[in-house]
Amino acid sequence: MIDISDIKALDAADPLRNFRQGFELPDDLVYLDGNSLGALSRLAQQRVADAIANQWGQDLVKSWNMHHWIDLPQSVGEKIAALIGAGIGQVTCCDSISVNLFKLITAGLGLQSGRRVILSTSDNFPTDIYIAQGIEKLLSSDRCELKLVEESEIINQIDSSVALLLVSHVNFRTGEILDMRKITASAHKQGVLVIWDLAHSAGALPLELDSCQVDFAVGCGYKYLNGGPGAPAFLYVANRHQEQIRQPISGWMGHSDPFAFSTRYTAAPGIHQFLSGTPPILSLVSLDAALDVFANTSMAQLRKKSLQLSGLYMDLLRQYSLLGEFTLLASEEDDRRGSQVAITHPQAYAICQVLIDRGVVMDFREPDTLRAGFAPMYNSYIDIWRAVNELQKIMKNEEHLDPRWQARNKVT
């Protein structure tokens, strides 16, 4: 039986307990949605305020050189690289995952002449599937065909007709982790190149992109990396592919000499060609600062606490006998569980709305999933205790059945 004194002891012994003060979070808010929008760090708040007041405000266009705005996609990319096991010169920070997938899928197909199949999973994040469908339409079926299979079937479905494998490392709904090393190796045996979507992995768990021989990857700046709403995404291209590869959104920022204003496009060397248009500086400044918070800890330390938080959440659900009413989607095995726990219930949407009303923010995912995300930098053990206690009260009093919790918002 876990009680409040156990919870207090866990918080007191937590080596990351002081990190929360570095975030602008209301004291009484239990925020278990850092997997959707990471919290605002004070460092990001200060640096963005400074970039607005002093850089944009006072130095204006001079800031591109003076404050190195022009280098931010690269320098922020290197900070992300350090968190995902990538050596230098392979990661850049730009655009959204969707746009970066368009670049990588089309460019990847270009490396795989004679092959046209993109293999992905039917439970992949919708934008990944939509972008592949758009490319299928653009190139026509003799050059590109998207094939969707069950997540558990991926390795069996890899054969020499496949050009690219497009998979999410952590499933956004179930939180299930796929085996990056094993899947990448299986793909390579058949000559298949792999694009990993790290939206729910980067900043959440240790990654070893180089060591797993990953070809390409994309990831998100606004989830676990705390870059802020709409923060730019990142993309990774392994060194060994950089010379041959050409991406289709050949904008001036990916030109070898943008300020020559030549009429002819020449791709910049290395990862640099993957930039397209002018970078969103304020968002990059915010993400840059948010990444500096990671310098005071390690992914191993964050992962350890994340597993303790998600483990505690599941233990408390069980202690309050909630796992009869709810079905657990998350894996109980540590090495298969991302930094979230999803449970399902036919009334999950309404339950989620009542929780938010009680100061416990989680999110709902169609059709019936209630997702709790754990951000070990600012979530405490008492947060988990409060969340499950609120959930238990709501279920006991059937508060979610009130009609006012049934109407859907535009963003869920």
Ligand SMILES: *Cc1c(COP(=O)(O)O)cnc(C)c1O
């Ligand atoms: C959040 C998320 C995205 C978001 O893509 P954007 O184009 O950056 O909005 C993509 N893939 C996965 C797996 C996600 O969880």
